[in-house]
Amino acid sequence: MNPSIHQQERVDVLAKKGTCIEFFSAYQDMDVDRMLGLCAPNGTVSFVPLGADYAGKLHEIGKAVWSALMDAFPDLDNTVKSQQYDEVADAVTCQVVIFGKQEKEFAGLAPKGNGFDSEHIFIFRFDPDGKITDLKIDWDHESFVSQLTR
Amino acid sequence: MRYQKFHPAKVLLPFVECYFIWEGEAAESMQVQSPPNSYSSIVFNYADLYKASQHKAEPVVVPRAFVSGQFTSNYTLWLHGKIGLAGMVLRPSALYNFFGVRMSQLVNARVSLSFLPGLPEEILWTAVKNQSSDEGRIRVLEELALSYVTVAKSNLTVIDEAIDYIDASKGCVSVEAVASHLKISRRYLEKKFLEKVGVSPKFYSRIKRFGNLSNKIAHHEKIDWQEIVEEYGFHDQSHLVKEFMEFNRMNPTRYHLVHQELTRFVKQ
Incomplete structure (x- = not known):
C-alpha cells in the first residue's frame, strides 16, 4: 500500500469542507452577506424542525432567519465539532454547536436573558462551481425553546 | 516514550514555533487526545501508521507525510506499535505565507503533503526517514522552512x-x-x-x-x-x-x- 495515495483526501472534497468552514466563520463574524456569498443564487435551505414555512431559498428564508437570529442573539457563536463527507450523497455533514444569549424577541419567544447551547446538524450540497446549492439544518427544537423559556 | 522540542533559526521565528521529535513504542493501543491549539503543522511519520479521529467520527489512517491547519475541536490520535514522528509546528499564518494555499481547506484535516504546491513529498519523506539522528531530521525540516523564508517574509501583512x-x-x-x-x-x-x-x-x-x-x-x-x-x-x-x-x-x-x-x- 502506498499511504500517500490511498489516504489522500480529494482536493474537491477539501474545497467543499473549506467552504463549510468559511460559512461558519462568516456566521461567527455575524456577516450574513458573506454567508450568502458562498451560496448559489437559487440555492435552497430547510430549517427542518420548523417545517415547510421555513424551507425555501437560501437568499430569502436563510437570510431572514439568520438576520433575525443575529439581531436577537448579539453574541451568537458556534463551534464546528466535526465535518464528514458522504461520497454517495456528495454532501458534507457538519456537527456544530450553536450558542448565544437572547436579548430580543425571536420567533415569538420573548427574551428572558437566557442563553441556549444546541448541537446542530448542517448538511451542505454544492454545485460544480463549489457554491452551496442546498442546506438542511436540524436540531432539538424542544430543547432550544426550553432553554430560552425556563 | 520521548517527545523533544527544538528551536528554529532566528530568521524563522515569525513562521516556525518549534520542531519536534516524538519516538516510542505503544505495545498496547494508545489514545492521545488534544484540544485545538492554534498552530498548524507539517509532520513526517517514519514509523508505524496511526489513526486520528475528531469528535464522534470514525478514526482514519493519517498520511505518512501530512500538513494540517487549525482544528476547531478536540481530536484523538490512535497509536499502536512503533512511534516515530518528526514535525514542524507552524505559526497560524505560516502555511499561507509559505505556500499561498486556501487555509479553510486545511481546517480539521491532515492532508497528504503533496497538497502543497511544489513540495516533493516522496523525496522529503525519504530524507527524514533515512536520517539516523534527531539532528539530521531537524536539519531536513529546517532546510525546508528556510527555502521558503524569502517568499514568506514578503507575504507578511x-x-x-x-x-x-x-x-x-x-x-x-x-x-x-x-x-x-x-x-x-x-x-x-x-x-x-x-x-x-x-x-x-x-x-x-x-x-x-x-x-x-x-x-x-x-x-x-x-x-x-x-x-x-x-x-x-x-x-x-x-x-x-x-x-x-x-x-x-x-x-x-x-x-x-x-x-x-x-x-x-x-x-x-
Missing part, C-alpha cells in the same frame, strides 16, 4: 500583526479592539484573517484564550476559579466549564487534578 496582538493579549481581546488597534475595519480583518489562518479572528482568540487558561491551570497548585473567570473574561463559572467540556472533554477541576497528579508523578 497586517494580519500577522493581528495574530501577534491576539497572542500577546492571551486571546482575551475583542475583534473590534484588534481592528481598532491596527486601524483597519473589522470586516477587512475578518475576511483577510480567514484567508490567512483558516478560522475567524473571534474563534482564533477563543482557542488562544483556552490554551493560555489551560496552561495556567496546569501549572498552579491552587486555583481561584472566580479569579480565572474574571481574568479570562467568562460570563460566569458555567461558561468556563462549558468551554472546557467543549475543547477538552473534561471539566476544569478534573483537568487541574489530572495535571497535579501528573506533576507529582514527574517529581517522584
Whole structure:
C-alpha cells in the first residue's frame, strides 16, 4: 500500500469542507452577506424542525432567519465539532454547536436573558462551481425553546 | 516514550514555533487526545501508521507525510506499535505565507503533503526517514522552512500583526479592539484573517484564550476559579466549564487534578 495515495483526501472534497468552514466563520463574524456569498443564487435551505414555512431559498428564508437570529442573539457563536463527507450523497455533514444569549424577541419567544447551547446538524450540497446549492439544518427544537423559556 | 522540542533559526521565528521529535513504542493501543491549539503543522511519520479521529467520527489512517491547519475541536490520535514522528509546528499564518494555499481547506484535516504546491513529498519523506539522528531530521525540516523564508517574509501583512496582538493579549481581546488597534475595519480583518489562518479572528482568540487558561491551570497548585473567570473574561463559572467540556472533554477541576497528579508523578 502506498499511504500517500490511498489516504489522500480529494482536493474537491477539501474545497467543499473549506467552504463549510468559511460559512461558519462568516456566521461567527455575524456577516450574513458573506454567508450568502458562498451560496448559489437559487440555492435552497430547510430549517427542518420548523417545517415547510421555513424551507425555501437560501437568499430569502436563510437570510431572514439568520438576520433575525443575529439581531436577537448579539453574541451568537458556534463551534464546528466535526465535518464528514458522504461520497454517495456528495454532501458534507457538519456537527456544530450553536450558542448565544437572547436579548430580543425571536420567533415569538420573548427574551428572558437566557442563553441556549444546541448541537446542530448542517448538511451542505454544492454545485460544480463549489457554491452551496442546498442546506438542511436540524436540531432539538424542544430543547432550544426550553432553554430560552425556563 | 520521548517527545523533544527544538528551536528554529532566528530568521524563522515569525513562521516556525518549534520542531519536534516524538519516538516510542505503544505495545498496547494508545489514545492521545488534544484540544485545538492554534498552530498548524507539517509532520513526517517514519514509523508505524496511526489513526486520528475528531469528535464522534470514525478514526482514519493519517498520511505518512501530512500538513494540517487549525482544528476547531478536540481530536484523538490512535497509536499502536512503533512511534516515530518528526514535525514542524507552524505559526497560524505560516502555511499561507509559505505556500499561498486556501487555509479553510486545511481546517480539521491532515492532508497528504503533496497538497502543497511544489513540495516533493516522496523525496522529503525519504530524507527524514533515512536520517539516523534527531539532528539530521531537524536539519531536513529546517532546510525546508528556510527555502521558503524569502517568499514568506514578503507575504507578511497586517494580519500577522493581528495574530501577534491576539497572542500577546492571551486571546482575551475583542475583534473590534484588534481592528481598532491596527486601524483597519473589522470586516477587512475578518475576511483577510480567514484567508490567512483558516478560522475567524473571534474563534482564533477563543482557542488562544483556552490554551493560555489551560496552561495556567496546569501549572498552579491552587486555583481561584472566580479569579480565572474574571481574568479570562467568562460570563460566569458555567461558561468556563462549558468551554472546557467543549475543547477538552473534561471539566476544569478534573483537568487541574489530572495535571497535579501528573506533576507529582514527574517529581517522584
